Amino acid sequence: MDIFLLIVVIILALLLIGMNIYLLAYYTHPDDRSFGDAWWPKVIVVVGLTLSFGQVLALPLDVSNSRGFGAGMRIDLMWQILYMSVAIYVFILVPFSLFYYEADEEDSMGAKCGHAIKMQVFAIIIITVLLLIGYFTLNIARIPVEMYSCDATVIEESLLFIDPTEYKTMNPACSQDDDTLNLKV
Numbered sequence: 001m002d003i004f005l006l007i008v009v010i011i012l013a014l015l016l017i018g019m020n021i022y023l024l025a026y027y028t029h030p031d032d033r034s035f036g037d038a039w040w041p042k043v044i045v046v047v048g049l050t051l052s053f054g055q056v057l058a059l060p061l062d063v064s065n066s067r068g069f070g071a072g073m074r075i076d077l078m079w080q081i082l083y084m085s086v087a088i089y090v091f092i093l094v095p096f097s098l099f100y101y102e103a104d105e106e107d108s109m110g111a112k113c114g115h116a117i118k119m120q121v122f123a124i125i126i127i128t129v130l131l132l133i134g135y136f137t138l139n140i141a142r143i144p145v146e147m148y149s150c151d152a153t154v155i156e157e158s159l160l161f162i163d164p165t166e167y168k169t170m171n172p173a174c175s176q177d178d179d180t181l182n183l184k185v
Contacts, residue, residue, distance in 0.1 A: 005061070005064065005073070009061065012057060013050075013054070016049075016050050016053050016054060016057070017046065017050055020045075020046045020049040020050050020053070021046055023049065024042055024045055024046055024049075028042075038101075040097060040100070040101070041097060041101055044093060044094060044097045047089065047093075048089065048094070051082070051085060051086055051089060054082065055082060055086070058078065058079070058082060061073075061075070061078075062075045062078075062079070091123075091124065091127055092120070092124070095119070095120055095123045096116050096117075096120045099115065099116035099119040099120060099123075100112050100113065100115075100116040103115045103116060135185070139184060139185045140182055140183065140184050140185070141182070141183040141185065142180050142181070142182055143180065143181040143182075143183065144178070144179075144180055144181075145178075145179050145180065145181050146176060146177075146178055146179075147176070147177045147178075147179060148175075148176050149175055149177070
């Protein structure tokens with residue numbers, strides 16, 4: 001593994017976390033500046049921003065690795081970890097935090113957690129039903145494709161810079177086929 005690339009990734013992660021803490025502190029309401037009682041929502045915001053920026057910054061790392069500069073880093077594993085982290089974050093941590101934060105303030109911590117867990121189970125059931133319905137009804141992507149083919153020995157040099165839709169009319173050796181590409185998810 002390339003040690004320089006690893007050091008750059010660690011430094012960028014630390015800079016991202018520092019920048020997100022600064023953004024949170026800068027845009028927080030003056031009455032809510034301290035971490036006091038509401039520290040958990042602030043942690044959720046910082047982690048969410050870090051995950052979203054991390055996805056954007058992971059793309060150059062993937063390109064660098066695919067061109068041979070990453071010394072064989074397991075980028076596929078990195079993407080799986082990143083996407084699973086985002087899914088867990090979006091479907092479990094954020095709703096639970098919202099339900100906990102919106103619980104009655106006079107309740108004990110255990111009562112708040114109980115309320116948040118009940119609401120979270122309900123939310124997971126709804127999310128699961130919606131995902132299953134979407135998967136079973138929308139699991140095939142149909143992409144229309146127009147294919148143009150010409151015999152390379154017959155094409156005149158002047159035809160190389162013409163719109164492909166005009167090939168058939170200008171040269172009888174060219175043909176056009178319409179097809180649909182079906183991608184199953």
